[in-house]
């Protein structure tokens with residue numbers, strides 16, 4: 001399956017299927033003088049004799065958030081320069097969300113921009129590889145240093161998903177669930193019904209495709225996140241703070257953030273828009289540590305959320321909340337008010 005962006009110019013294709021990497025990539029590589037591969041360490045170890053056997057001496061990235069440090073950025077860009085990267089070369093980034101963010105940022109900045117292709121290898125990366133957000137982390141928080149830089153293509157070879165460890169599946173499913181919430185109530189009901197007992201890859205494919213289409217809608221209408229693209233950050237305000245503080249996988253922290261979003265939406269709307277117990281039981285059943293929210297430190301969370309890129313006013317933190325499933329709005333919650341909500345959340349668990 002292929003999904004094509006429709007910007008005014010510089011469009012790209014997202015290829016999604018099994019066993020497509022080598023053939024699709026060959027079509028793109030033919031147009032460049034040289035290709036440099038940045039590959040996640042774990043992915044390379046697992047696939048160097050099979051799916052990735054055509055790759056010659058890649059630059060290996062540590063994988064996970066470690067690849068988004070300043071030190072890692074230095075290593076990646078110096079390695080590219082050492083190998084003589086030029087503007088008419090292509091960089092191919094193979095890995096999960098963190099490697100995609102870090103590799104994309106290196107491609108965007110080395111020589112002030114070299115073409116690149118994202119090859120996502122996790123469930124989570126069905127989200128992060130699309131839309132051109134690239135970033136590394138700062139000591140002040142997640143993704144605080146980065147640029148918007150469109151890839152030339154995304155090649156999502158679903159064969160990689162077959163070896164994902166359980167916590168990677170859970171993490172990726174967090175973003176699948178977020179996209180369902182952004183869609184409508186029927187999609188959420190359907191997704192929950194199909195994953196009532198377990199989250200298995202067999203049932204996820206249509207939800208992944210739908211998620212990519214949902215993401216495209218927001219990204220195409222607001223690439224630089226001045227308006228509706230903020231809605232893709234549903235659950236991320238507290239999620240990023242938890243991820244950063246507790247070193248939790250991104251999508252797992254996002255589910256905790258989504259639970260807080262539901263709690264806050266109920267409070268702000270003054271009605272039970274979300275049946276919290278129902279969602280809590282479902283998330284806990286699948287192994288999401290919802291009870292962790294009981295022990296978060298309000299002050300620490302407030303400080304981290306205070307650096308969120310969506311914030312616009314002093315003394316308040318920006319949140320994406322819901323008026324109903326499928327209908328989001330961006331709002332700012334005054335700090336003292338928000339701190340109270342965090343305490344109420346802890347008491348409620």
Ligand SMILES: O=C(O)C(=O)C[C@@H](O)[C@H](O)[C@H](O)COP(=O)(O)O
Pocket residue numbers: 127128130131133135142143175225229230232233236309
């Ligand atoms: O693409 C977007 O826009 C998103 O917000 C998608 C998020 O799921 C993703 O985690 C993104 O990388 C977060 O970006 P940030 O701007 O909050 O750092």
